[in-house]
Amino acid sequence: xxxxxxxxxxxxxxxxxxxxxxxxxxxxxxxxxxxxxxxxxxxxxxxxxxxxxxxxxxxxxxxxxxxxxxxxxxxxxxxxxxxxxxxxxxxxxxxxxxxxxxxxxxxxxxxxxxxxxxxxxxxxxxxxxxxxxxxxxxxxxxxxxxxxxxxxxxxxxxxxxxxxxxxxxxxxxxxxxxxxxxxxxxxxxxxxxxxxxxxxxxxxxxxxxxxxxxxxxxxxxxxxxxxxxxxxxxxxxxxxxxxxxxxxxxxxxxxxxxxxxxxxx
Amino acid sequence: xxxxxxxxxxxxxxxxxxxxxxxxxxxxxxxxxxxxxxxxxxxxxxxxxxxxxxxxxxxxxxxxxxxxxxxxxxxxxxxxxxxxxxxxxxxxxxxxxxxxxxxxxxxxxxxxxxxxxxxxxxxxxxxxxxxxxxxxxxxxxxxxxxxxxxxxxxxxxxxxxxxxxxxxxxxxxxxxxxxxxxxxxxxxxxxxxxxxxxxxxxxxxxxxxxxxxxxxxxxxxxxxxxxxxxxxxxxxxxxxxxxxxxxxxxxxxxxxxxxxxxxxxxxxxxxxxxxxxxxxxxxxxxxxxxxxxxxxxxxxxxxxxxxxxxxxxxxxxxxxxxxxxxxxxxxx
Numbered sequence: 001x002x003x004x005x006x007x008x009x010x011x012x013x014x015x016x017x018x019x020x021x022x023x024x025x026x027x028x029x030x031x032x033x034x035x036x037x038x039x040x041x042x043x044x045x046x047x048x049x050x051x052x053x054x055x056x057x058x059x060x061x062x063x064x065x066x067x068x069x070x071x072x073x074x075x076x077x078x079x080x081x082x083x084x085x086x087x088x089x090x091x092x093x094x095x096x097x098x099x100x101x102x103x104x105x106x107x108x109x110x111x112x113x114x115x116x117x118x119x120x121x122x123x124x125x126x127x128x129x130x131x132x133x134x135x136x137x138x139x140x141x142x143x144x145x146x147x148x149x150x151x152x153x154x155x156x157x158x159x160x161x162x163x164x165x166x167x168x169x170x171x172x173x174x175x176x177x178x179x180x181x182x183x184x185x186x187x188x189x190x191x192x193x194x195x196x197x198x199x200x201x202x203x204x205x206x207x208x209x210x211x212x213x214x215x216x217x218x219x220x221x222x223x224x225x226x227x228x229x230x231x232x233x234x235x236x237x238x239x240x241x242x243x244x245x246x247x248x249x250x251x252x253x254x255x256x257x258x259x260x261x262x263x264x265x
Numbered sequence: 266x267x268x269x270x271x272x273x274x275x276x277x278x279x280x281x282x283x284x285x286x287x288x289x290x291x292x293x294x295x296x297x298x299x300x301x302x303x304x305x306x307x308x309x310x311x312x313x314x315x316x317x318x319x320x321x322x323x324x325x326x327x328x329x330x331x332x333x334x335x336x337x338x339x340x341x342x343x344x345x346x347x348x349x350x351x352x353x354x355x356x357x358x359x360x361x362x363x364x365x366x367x368x369x370x371x372x373x374x375x376x377x378x379x380x381x382x383x384x385x386x387x388x389x390x391x392x393x394x395x396x397x398x399x400x401x402x403x404x405x406x407x408x409x410x411x412x413x414x415x416x417x418x419x420x421x422x423x424x425x426x427x428x429x430x431x432x433x434x435x436x437x438x439x440x441x442x443x444x445x446x447x448x449x450x451x452x453x454x455x456x457x458x459x460x461x462x463x464x465x466x467x468x469x470x471x472x473x474x475x476x477x478x479x480x481x482x483x484x485x486x487x488x489x490x491x492x493x494x495x496x497x498x499x500x501x502x503x504x505x506x507x508x509x510x511x512x513x514x515x516x517x518x519x520x521x522x523x524x525x526x527x528x529x530x531x532x533x534x535x536x537x538x539x540x541x542x543x544x545x546x547x548x549x550x551x552x553x554x555x556x557x558x559x560x561x562x563x564x565x566x567x568x569x570x571x572x573x574x575x576x577x578x579x580x581x582x583x584x585x586x587x588x589x590x591x592x593x594x595x596x597x
Contacts, residue, residue: 133367212383238590241574258593258595
């Protein structure tokens with residue numbers, strides 16, 4: 001169990017500044033997909049994140065891996081946003097910056113809350129088509145082609161640009177970032193910081209207050225069971241397991257097991 | 266139309282009979298409606314969907330809204346989310362529940378956004394509080410905590426529900442339900458996504474959700490190579506192999522094996538847990554495991570505390586030890 005919960009009971013939000021400044025594994029896969037597209041055709045990659053000041057580190061990392069630009073959306077008034085408002089804020093920036101044929105690439109779900117909601121909601125905000133859980137993405141003649149395997153269906157889907165894809169967690173294994181790349185990345189000061197005012201959010205915008213969901217309570221559940229502990233040499237504990245629970249195990253297996261050595265013959 | 270107390274369930278029938286999450290949510294909705302009043306309704310979009318309409322009524326739906334049209338034959342995220350939003354706006358239910366299949370996890374956020382309401386992902390419990398609000402329980406915060414979430418003002422209250430969370434009601438052929446068949450609205454926008462091919466590729470093997478013995482492995486197995494030994498053990502025991510999130514992220518095993526949040530709930534007679542510390546995102550999926558044997562070097566790991574039998578040892582070594590023991594004991 002964690003000793004200090006990254007949870008502010010007063011405001012009901014995650015203290016993200018306690019979380020480590022590392023790019024989420026899902027986002028790394030989305031960046032990898034973008035880098036692979038850029039290897040086959042001209043492209044400009046803008047890495048965007050929303051979070052506290054330290055999220056800047058993730059953008060340095062993205063640029064070291066090959067992104068052309070890093071943009072940090074950060075403001076006290078954005079803190080505590082749920083997926084509904086996170087997608088709204090991201091869309092504000094994308095609408096300001098991107099015209100014409102752009103492709104938004106997202107991880108399917110982050111490792112902290114795993115909602116998988118921001119990608120689909122961002123496409124709604126931007127009013128562009130979206131294909132989720134992409135296993136493979138190609139752009140041919142301004143048409144995006146996606147292969148995916150979802151709910152036991154293998155599908156090939158097409159859409160025109162602009163569009164949005166979320167990259168499946170099993171696709172696009174991220175490339176390794178060499179140490180010299182990391183060092184170089186942090187020499188690069190060129191991260192743009194955008195606040196709520198620059199995004200044109202209303203003067204009374206407050207993500208925490210405006211989110212449609214509210215966290216009432218969080219808790220750390222503990223299980224209660226009679227808890228038998230076996231210790232010692234592997235052979236000994238395995239024998240003990242089968243001596244005492246052999247019948248339970250063989251009945252679940254649907255196979256007979258000899259219970260004791262001396263039962264033989 | 267005035268807001269009512271109805272609870273709606275999205276009819277996710279693709280992969281039925283295997284995918285039973287819609288039936289599970291209907292059962293819970295029937296429970297909840299005894300406290301809130303209102304009608305339990307299913308929504309079915311598609312073409313030639315009479316079978317599913319009948320199934321949902323037999324499993325608790327008191328009313329089914331149906332839009333049946335050849336253009337809805339295959340699941341379409343754009344058309345289905347537009348139609349769900351259109352129906353909710355027209356009939357104003359208090360609550361909309363969706364199974365957390367991958368399609369469900371995609372359509373629910375889009376419908377919530379169109380309706381400007383909140384959504385809780387991958388719930389493992391749903392209750393009604395004293396104010397009549399839907400309390401949505403979901404694991405959160407990096408796997409350490411469970412959160413109880415409400416939608417105080419916006420409507421409908423929306424949640425996706427993890428498959429396997431609630432038991433379904435028994436099939437009742439005598440159940441009556443009202444069927445409302447609606448025509449396809451004329452202003453349904455063109456689909457911007459073009460389906461080139463779609464091929465049903467069902468997994469042939471036994472499903473981990475239904476397996477009597479599940480063998481779960483965590484990072485404590487040591488390496489991808491050592492993790493593979495769990496499959497040898499599973500073959501001997503007629504078991505299925507599950508995994509924790511770090512293992513799936515490390516690509517020791519495919520995402521299908523993920524047990525816990527964003528993955529599967531299991532209900533085995535025996536769960537063998539190897540080298541798993543027990544983050545709540547994983548353990549929340551284990552509440553229906555009857556008998557748990559956990560192996561970990563650390564006797565204080567959460568997984569060890571919740572086990573019936575906790576073996577303090579190297580997970581990989583014990584796995585090999587059990588393989589050897591079963592080979593000897595099963596020999597005739």
